[in-house]
Amino acid sequence: MSLSLVPENHPLVASRNLEAEASGLLDRVLGIFQESTMYVQVSDIPSVANRHSNTVLVNATLNSLSLLVRARPRIANKILNVILNFNPLKQANSPMTPKLRVMVKSMEKTTRSLLIHINKRYANSDS
Secondary structure, eight states, X not given: OOOSSSOTTOSSOOHHHHHHHHHHHHHHHHGGGGOSSSSOOSSSXXXXXXXXXXXXXXXXXXXXXXXXXHHOGGGHHHHHHHHHTXXXXXXXXXXXXXXXXXXXXXXXXXXXXXXXXXXXXXXXXXX
């Protein structure tokens, strides 16, 4: 039984295809937390702009996940498992500069805020 917004017998839209596509997109979104580096490698020398943009992308993704957990409770465990295994410090593979330290702290703070929000808002929602 599907819990999607599209009826299973819709004449034009296949709900199974939508669910498969949505699952793939969720994996891509959550994949940012499993990247091995804090930047997208464009060449052998990473640029500060690339590291910064990936940090912004991680924080933006973290800030949007609360809505996804609320709208789709069935995927909440998958999202939480990825977030709980996320280690911003592991993504910093270059020497720890003050700028890099600030970026790691920013991701840690955003992750902590998300987990606290989810715990407060959804921990007692069963009753």
